[in-house]
């Protein structure tokens with residue numbers, strides 16, 4: 001099988017997230033800010049977003065709240 005079938009599990013730790021919105025700016029298809037809680041929440045479509053974009057968002061997060069895992 002090709003890499004196209006590999007899914008990435010995207011998680012945001014709400015204890016670490018401080019709601020800066022960097023992730024949603026870099027990868028708006030993968031993250032949205034929950035205004036009521038002031039934290040980022042991965043979108044259901046996040047697993048289909050380009051891995052490089054997800055990694056860029058994760059690296060840009062000031063609190064390292066974003067975790068990426070290769071899922072099955």
Ligand code: SF4
Nearest residue numbers: 017018020021023061
């Ligand atoms: S970049 Fe990090 S701290 Fe900022 S909203 Fe996204 S997950 Fe939260």
